[in-house]
Amino acid sequence: MKKIYFLLGAMLATGATFAQAPYANSQYSTGHAQKHAPNAITFTDMRDVDQTQDRAAYYTEDFDAGFGTWTAAIQNGSVGFEISNVGPANDAGSTFEIPTLLSSTPTNWVLLDSDSDGSSGQNEDATLTSANIDVSSFTTTLPLKLEFEQFFAEWEGQGGGGPEFDTLFVGISDDAGATWDEIIVSDGVGRQGRPNPELVSLNIAPYVVDYTQIQIRFRWRGQWAYGWQLDNVCIAELPQNDMTVSTVFRGDLVNSIMYSKVPQAQATEFVIGADVKNIGFADQTNIALDWEIFDPSMTSLGSGTSTATIASLSNGQNDTIWTNTGITPTTLGNYTVSITVNQTETDDATANDNMEDDYFELTEYEYAADYGTPQSAFYNWANNNDGAASIGNVFLITADGTIGAIKAQLDDNVVVTDKLISYQILKSDGTAYVFEDETDEYLTTVSDEGQMITLFIDAIPVVAGDQILAVAGHFGGAESPGWEMAGRVSQGSVAGTDETQAVVSLTDPSAPIVRIMMQDYTSIDAEIAEDRFSIFPNPANEEIKVSISLTSSEQTVINVLDISGKIVRTMNLGMIQGDKNLSISLDGMNTGVYFVEMVNEDGTQVKKFIKN
Template sequence: MKKFYLFALCLGTAFGSVYAQSNRTSENLFVTKTKQPFSKPLSSVQSVSSEEKAIIWTNDFGTPSDWTFTDNAGSGDNWVIGTGVPSGAYAIAGIASTTVANGFALYDSDLMCSGSQNADVTIVNPVDASAYGAVAVQFESYYRKYVGAVYVIASNDGVTWTEYEVHTSLATNDASANPEVVTIDVSPTIANSATAYIGFRYIGGCDYAWMVDDVALVETPNNSLQLTDAWWTNTPASATPWIPYSKMPQNQLNDINFFGTVLNAGGVDQPNCAMTVTLSGSGSGTYTSTSYTSLAGTGVQDTLSAGPLAASGLTNGSYAVAWSVNSDSTDTDPTDNVIDSVWDFEVTNNLYARDQGVYSGAYNTQDFDADGLIDPVEFFLDYQFYNSDTVYSIAAVFPGGTRNTAGLEVKYNIYDPAGNAVFDGVTAPVPTYTLTAADLTAGAGSEVWVELPLTDPLTGGAGFPIDAALGQVWTFSIFNEFDSLFVGVSGDAPAVGGSWTTAGISWYPLDGSNQAYYTTDCFMMRLNVTGAASTGISENSTSVNLGQNRPNPFNDNTVIPFTLSNAGNVAFTVTDVTGKVIENRNLGVLGAGSQNIEFNGSNLASGIYYYTLTVDAKRSTKKFIIE
């Protein structure tokens, strides 16, 4: 196995990204952002190392009288200590801390929701830290952010408090790990103090919740670097999101930059720190990038950059990325200096994907209008196009069981960078596909990729041409206007700069509520580009565009159009609503191009039937009606 090496010394310029998703209209629906009913946890950003250090004081909230509560806003909203979990309209789970059975501190902002919240929970009796010149507060935390902010507070007299903000990297609707072990250096306030006070402060309005447990005041080690976050990204154009991909087709490869955030968790300056990125995989070559900085002071962090790597030189195959940091000093705990196996990717001929490939569930459904029924939604997933291309199909995973059922109609669409629907339902009909029992995924390891073919609405030919000159970000959607539709998800969308890449992963309920929801799960919606490849099965198989029969409804003869991108072995099947096979034809190997199948239904009873075209083991299904 050959390797790429990318090396960077600490970068002097801080790096940051702003994530926003443009509002889009669909079916006259205007969407806005709202609090999410669910999310996935963010990996630890301020984790304390596991090394041995002096433990000055500990508390597990088992004795509530050790703590005092202060409602600074006078709103009546305050902390509680006990074992009760959040219980508001957007409740998150209870903290999974080490001593959760003894109780923990909870600020349930969502439940109280006064709109003006500022409250402290602080220790009653001071701690003697006079023998320690560098001290930190260590605790287990579970927090989900909306518009609030959370702090460790410290004082050397119990009167004047200094704020140290926690979970600063979380974006709106993001959550920490449960629990996340956090360490905050408070040396500037209480080092060498015989009367050291500590506590926690919540400031917000009507947010989610924050829980803390298993608090300790610890001595800070001298030399401790931590690699708290790492990611790579294709270099985007101005004002476009940083989107990670699990599979990238050759025609869309762009320069790759690698980033990492390093934290000085020790008690002394780190004048020379270095980040090394190793890319191992199918290609060959060595790339280096060098810059310098000094992490002066405990708690100081910086974002480092390596690259760019000219990805256009990568050959097809899998690549693994690993980051590591070190300095001139011997780190007391090097285990937190490495991040790997979170941003691996594959270079392909035709497959474009953001999911990890293994089904892990479906989106968290909701009854938005409280009518007792799960509401239909439209799923959106963004893809970037650096070069003009042709998208032949969307491939998606649809869970079965109590989720989707055979006979459910799926609609799908493309939105250009300006938010305009390609298939507007007037000049170009919205494509549809009818699910069969064979299209439904039973669970992990049995994923069925259903191919949803696309055409050029101007020419009717197979594949939709993407014009990169119109903008990089194109959006692909799947929906049903009336019935519940479930799309599979695969793992989490990786984090960028400490925040989940929720840009371009959204779903909107089609119930008139005008709300947009974002998720850190990644929908299993892939693209087949630059040729006739199947996103779910094989890069060398044939793509089929199955058209709607004409006329429909009918009572005797109908014509079914279809287009093959390449020659392929074709079979045609008609079934009734129970799945019984009415007709099965093996059409043999047919050449590429547009073709028709004639079908006579004069001997069939009136009702709904499904017709399926199977080409090289890939199925496309639609329904027709016999009068």
Template sequence: MKNFTLLLIVTLACTVAFGQYVQKQAEPSRDVPTFTKHSQNISYDELTKEAIWSNDFSEPTDWEMDHAVDTEDKDWVICTVETAPADLIPPYGMPDDFVSPTVDNGFALYNSDMGSSSGDPTQDAWIGIVNPIDLSTVDAPRFVFSTYFKRWADVVYFEWTTDDWTTVNQVELFHDVVQGGATASDYIYLLNVPDLGNESNVKFRFHNVGDWDYGWYIDDISIVDAPDYDLQLVSTATNFFSAVDYHEAGQEQYYHISSHYGMIPEETMTTENSFVFFNVEVMNNGMQDSTPVVDITITDPETNEAYTFNYVHDAVLASGEKDTLDIAWGDGEPYVMGADEYILGQYDIDFEVTIDGQTDAEPGNNTYSTYFEVTDYEYARDGGNLDGVCGPAIWVDGGTDGDMFAVDYTLFESTTLDSVQAYVTSNSTAGTALICNVLTWDTDTEAWNVLSASPLYTLEETDLGTWVSFTFTDVAMITVPEGESAEIKVALEFYYLGEENSLWIGEDNTIPSSVWGTTWMFEGDTEWTTITNYYNAVPMIRAYIVPTLGSAPQTFAETNINMYPNPSTGEVVISNVEGATIEIVNLMGQVVASVENAQDINNIDLSNQANGTYIVRIINGNEISTSKLNLLK
């Protein structure tokens, strides 16, 4: 590990006490539509080494399937999608199609859920190769296979023998897949088994053991000679604004405490305190010691390089060793977006791992890309990719009226939270209801207090499958002392109003977030909870802030600018703005109407715009004045 050099500003930015959250692992509910937490999947595009042995399951007689005595009478199946027994595909909770190069020729599947439930006889089943394999010319065998696995309560193993199963050796697979979690449906597993080097009588099998699970697909197994040099980029973390020395004893759980942001308002992103720095988890899959080199590039919306950083690790990784590297954590090293440099739009972050002084034999799993977007007013953890559902009912303990979950946001300037939007999925029930709460941390009482709340919003059929907007009874003004930061919590409070009803918020599984991106409070609890098996997914909840627009922002009340009527039914008059530029901006950051070189009195027609809140900006040279306009037709 790199010697830890934590920036002073980073520690100052993390103003909320660690002790504010209870941390626990929660039991997922199985009755959740499309609830799958994918491990961060770094692509593995191709094998560059020739296979010594391979099998694509096109000949079922190559394999034997069995289960242990006094366990559930269920075996592995070799099939295609077309020839699969009724109800075998897809396994419950695994909606994605399994992907492998020869999926149409056949694959192996253990559908653990089919016909089972918790408390049934233990499952203990395996599929193994029939004929032994000669690896006498292979120094370090690597097994490579396509797979798709989702865990509930089982443990799965790769097992091998050199004496026809008199002696069994095993290694557990999928360590990083938590309960309710899954690999990607096209995951490529690399497994080095040097103990089988130069053995001539090798058999292997895949073994599923436990009480109840979802399913496990396997296809396209090959054996290659493991290369001397092969680093794998396992996962990445982009730290926004704050971090904790997770190397310190007792602080390990605070790794990536900032989590990820998909959208960040420019007034937050362009302060001098808005540092961005990184972590990379690297695995040495080669047989020789290797020194990792990491290159990080940030590209702006106009495809210009906004930031590059090269890091050479200060220690070698032994074969089979994995480590988490701290990148750009030193003075002057993080990415800081200058106030004069930002461009609204998407910034791409590209990671690449190489080996110091050597060529990586398998570069296909050495790169990863993610992104964030700089916006006018929109603050979001998600990146706009709807591929799941979430809500308190994803947990066995959730689904009760009054349950809440929240996303947290960091602010460096005093601001007003104008409104919040949440994506309510189409499989929710009309008649259920939500309240949106904005909470701030009180350092005196060491508690989260409600700053403002929306009225109870009862969902109608037209709200399902859309973004729903929440405005607040009291103005949500957040004061941030100069040079400091503040955390706010935007929380949805759920009211199902009947056990048969469903209420789900959209979820983005593509963002490499941590457990700290979302917090939970179930009915009857008094403290917010960080659930340690909820990660790489965030709720689609977005906050819209009224920007301060510099150190001395002006409102219309502080100028001679007049705007009327407000609320407007479609037409608004703006006066005393001769020569200025007028912009009417919706809360998605889109300019819906504008006037260049305005007259003294200007009539602006908004009759084609949707009801809601808009920001009116008057730009006159270097001076900007803003006001809110409510459109109610």
């Protein structure tokens, strides 16, 4: 029995609970040599910023016509602010992707591309400064806020303003730039799960006396980091009372994993939560969540208010609330979780009080942690010498069942063509992940680029409480194939193997598109001992070829069936004998598992295949 060891630590919790692990061998945490390792950045789900809040704005700049009255300058290095409508360069050779700012006004925005324009060991200092802004028309008793959209993923994660760190400063001056008050923003946020766009609101009232000559300055200090994207700078009234929902969770990200697809037999109660933030001026008290869950037909399954509350949040503070719902999904399809923050005070800007999550699907057999739309790709582990490697997700088993197939999405890149791949299942025994089984090797083709490839595996029984690691792997080389990745997951839930077969985890993971199918396909595959027909290629994209060899003349019918047993194609071949080859078009058929059935006087033979 093969054993692959690494420290599980708190990861092996009781039942179906998962906790972050102190991995013995985790990667992408420090050092510029690893900065361009695969998938160093992960992403939150993309959500629009609501700019329709009911508040008076005294100044706005969307940079759609360029810098306008703003001035960009470089004090040190070669990296500065520029106007962009395409986003970061993501230079060739990088195996991750820094996302483009999802601005609410996407014609142009401000970009500082340290990743592309910087170099290792070179300090960077740059500023973007406004001209004088006269907001003397400001007459209300409410304080002023500076608000802007940004995307920022922190490379160094240390902060403190040292020249070797990527640090963001927002400066305010009310004396024509003679003196500046600076606020460090997004310090220590790291790279994992960064919002896009992130709406930053700062109370500038403590820094302003003269409202006729305000200046704003964005200042960057770094050293070959990722960079900073900005848009829609606004000076507006800061509401007295304004809570917002920043992120919605399903399942505690410390003690479990937020899956996107769960098989019906593995469904458990919705445990939901949200990160909430006070973006108003006054302290907010007795903060709770109102929630409602809708089934695939958008029928409400129930609603309630969290019993847990936050006693108080001051301006700029945030915290997380969790609540049980008592609702377990039963109907196949997508569910919607709606969460609204409430507090004792009456909210002055209710447009940002609510957020919905509709990324959960109850499936028949499919188990997935990814969120579907590729955002980056994994090719190999850092310092792995172009060796064999695999990557995948941890799956928590809540009910007895069977794993019969693994599916993974190849990167949409020519280098994935003509490469051998295979998938593996490993199971935790409490101290190590133990190799269970692997699929047959599969040689990729040009038509597999960017496609989901499903490979079968001998049925593996699992029981409630098992912790499974399903991985997609390649056999190394200078041009090894890559696997698409999509969506934020918790640290410790993404792992794989390196060239030594040691288990390695991603420090800041997004989920590989590696899924398991919890169905025993061998029980469906009713083949007889002597093969009398064959199919190829498998998996197939556009057509499947069938080769038949009959020793006697027989009335023969070929059927193609979907996973439910429904016939989707049929060919009546009449009386045939000897060898016969035919092609069956797969046009109009959805991706998934199918069966080719040959029916004649000797009975029925079945072959299964995958439509990619």
